[in-house]
Amino acid sequence: MRNLVHRPPQSLAAGESSWLTPCIQKAHERSEGYGLSTCTRPDYDVLPATELSLRVEQSRILCAHAMPVMETLREQIVNTQSMVVLTDAQGLILHSIGDDDFLERAEKVALRPGAQWSEEKQGTNAIGTTLAEGSPTVVHGDQHFLEANRFLTCSSAPILDPYGDLIGVLDVTGDYRSYHQHTMALAKMSVQMIENHLFAWTFRDTLQVAFHSRPEFLGTLMEGIAAFTGDGRFLSANRSAQFQLGMPLAALRAHTLSSLFGLTSAQLIDRMRTSRDAPFSLNLHSGAVVCANVTFRRMTLSSAAGQTDARRDKSAAEAYAGTGTATTSSARPLRLASLDTGDPQIAAVIAKVRKVIGKDIPVLITGETGTGKELLAQAIHNDSPRRSGPFVAVNCASIPETLIESELFGYEEGAFTGARRKGAVGKLVxxxxxxxxxxxxxDMPYPLQVRLLRVLQERIVNPLGSAKSIPVDIAVVCATHRDLREMIAQHRFRDDLYYRLNGLVVKLPPLRERKDLAVVIGTMLESEVLTGGDGQRLSVAPDVMTLFERCTWPGNFRQLGNLLRTAAAMVDDDGEIRREHLPDDFFDDLRKADEQSAVGGEAPSTGASEAPVAARSGARLQDVAAQAIAATLARHGGNVSATARALGVSRATIYRNMPVTSANKRCTED
Structure with a gap:
């Protein structure tokens, strides 16, 4: 590669920019279109820690599978003045690791978690250009649009989820003087590892066929993997499988196990059994012969037939960390019955929904953020006559306004700058x-609302840049935490779209109003994710459950899920979640709730430091405090200092509120 250093593109005479590849040239044009210039000060703003934590949580599954691979990649490039970066689908850096001295240099241009590295913010750079082009990109030295970034060389590769959608970018960035041409190959291999891990995890409860024309490639990055339901319906395939089968995912979705491999699921399982789990040969639809391994869980074969191509079906981990109140898995789709955990308001919502399922009546779900709206939508789909079809979720608030139109309606090749080759199929189709x-x-942009209304009325989609019309047969479920009627009055939401969407309006209650909190928490704790270090069953101490019932849960189930996950990581060998396992912000919420209650005329708590010993209904505060202290003393063998630390109070408070019993005589200071 030519030395591109200290040669900014804007300083070149006409015809001298041949060193810019077509891809980089297009990226520079986009950068100029965003109003940037080479001397523009980069966007050094980073998200506050709380907002970054939320974004990381939203990409938790990606991070969980990517970070071990990033560590391995880091070992391969250690001491090369470089770093490994993981971003989400919007270019927000979620995680970075690398050489300490280079990390310090990268900090100066905000190449760090919480910073946004889309082209719109940073101009041409490997992360942003990879997102724009949807393909691996190297941006070297002066190929960066902004002068401030030209000491870098970056190699980025897109990460696709098991359904073929871009969910993030893996990037290796270093000093331009230490660039090596093999860096991109390492990045691509690492992405392939991440994608294969995500694929295996997502479809762990399905029938999986791993295959390759050369048996020595089975069990390696090169093997193709295709997932099917128990009755042989196609779910998805990794990139290697798509290549070997000679079809993209969109085409493969029209196939079955029989049409691709010439065997039914029962025949395939018989072949596997007779081979005694050793690899065996299969014939592809093209006539090619491959060597294959088959994996499945026998317990899922009867239920896997009910698994839809629902790309957003939640596993137990996703359910409790997102908005859920009940656990599910890819093999057992969430049903309405599993959401009915004893709360009267939820029971009433479910009863209403059941009456309109299958009647082509749109459902609008309202409620605060984090109350479980998407899981209710999934359950509606899984209980409907459309359960064998796809469930496609679109979060109108998370997609940039400039992209939501192409995301919904799709587009033809060349419809706009940066469009993928051969275009893209929209969510509606x-x-x-x-x-x-x-x-x-x-949160849908006002100009797009009329296009959506037309689709809902005519059931025809016109992709961007295309003259063709595509008929669609869809059921529509919507959700919002906003007051749409107020938005209509403010001319921010179309009234005609509103009346098209609100066939049945149901409201999910916030967590603080639900009567089934204990059942919900128990369900969450039974999740395979919420276990202690040795997989022991978790429980909640009675006094902690009382605190849970007092909390107003401003973040609803998202907050509860995060709290339980934190507590699960801190529990002792007995697996019981106690006060000392709860985060400080939980007690802050309790204190605020007490202060609000005091303003409303109720008795305030004893203060922030003693929030854990707040009063129960019908009990004197001193009695409750004494009971809590006695229980904690017992757990700590009468050790006053340990009890005070656990409760977050002084030893004087312990002595002042300690019940006078024979047990107190055994208390010790240390």
Whole structure:
């Protein structure tokens, strides 16, 4: 590669920019279109820690599978003045590791978690250009649009989820003087590892066929993996499988196990059994012969047939960390019955929904953020006659306004700058035969609302840049935490779209109003994710459950899920969640709730430091405090200092509130 250093593109005479590849040239044009110039000060703003934590949580599954691979990649490039970066689908850096001295240099240009590295913010750079082009990109030295970034060389590769959608970018960035041409190959291999891990995890409860024309490649990055339901319906395939089968995912979705491999699921399982789990040969639809391994869980074969192509079906981990109140898995789709955990308001919502399922009546789900709207939508789909079709979820608030139109309606090749080759199928068409879930519909841009209304009325989609019309057969479920009627009055939401969407309006209650909190928490703790270090069953101490019932839960189930996950990581050998395992911000919420209650005329708590010993209904505060202290003393063998630390109070408070019993005589200071 030519030395590009200290040669900014804007200083070149006409015809001297041949060193810019077509891809980089297009990226520079986009950068100029964003109003940037080479001397523009980069966007050094980073998200506050709380907001970054939320974004990391939203990409938790990606991070969980990517970070071990990043560590391995880091070992391969250690001491090369470089770093490894993981971003989400919007270019927000979620995680970075690397050489300490280079990390310090990268900090100066905000190449760190919480910073946004899209082209719109940073101009041409490997992360942003990879997102724009959807393909691996190297941006070297002066190929960066902004002068401030030209000491870098970056190699980025897109990460696709098991359904073929871009969910993030893996990037290796270093000093331009230490660039090596093999860096991109390492990045691509690492991405392939991440994608294969995500694929295996997502479809762990399905029938999986791993294959390759050369047996020595089985069990390696090169093997193709295809997932099917128990009755042989195609779910997805990794990149290697798509290549070997000679079809992209969109085409493969029209196939079955029989049409691809010439065997039914029962025949394939018989072949596997007779081979005694050793690899065996299969014939592809093209006539090629491959060597294959098959994996499945026998317990899922009867239920896997009910698994839809629902790309957003939640596993137990996703359910409790997102908005859920009940656990599910990819093999057992979430049903309405599993959401009915004893709360009267939820029971009433479910009863209403059951009456309109299958009657082509749109459902609008309202409620605060984190109350479980998407899981209710999934359950509606899984209980409907469309359960064998796709469930396609679109979060109107998380997609940039400039992209939501192409995301929904799709586009033809060349429809706009940066469009993928051969175009892209929009979510509306992807949902054909199934259910389209429009989350946060109140955040849909006003100009797009009329296009959506036309689709809902005519059931025809016109992709961007295309003259063709595509008929669609979809059920529509929407959700919002906003007051749409107020938005209509403010001319921010179309009234005609509102009346098209609100066939049945149901409201999910916030967590603080629900009567089934103990059942919900128990369900969450039974999740395979929420276990202690040795997989022991978790429980909640009675006094902690009382605190849970007092909390107003401003973050609803998202907050509860995060709290339980934190507590699960801190529990002792007995697996019981106690006060000392709860985060400080939980007690802050309790204190605020007490202060609000005091303003409303109720008795305030004894203060922030003693929030854990607040009063129960019908009990004197001193009695409750004494009971809590006695229980904690017992757990710590009468050790006053340990008890005070556990409760976050002084030893004087312990002595002042300690019940006078024979047990107190055994108390010790240390």
């Amino acid at each position: 992807q949902a054909h035969g199934g259910t389209l879930f429009l989350d946060e519909i109140g």
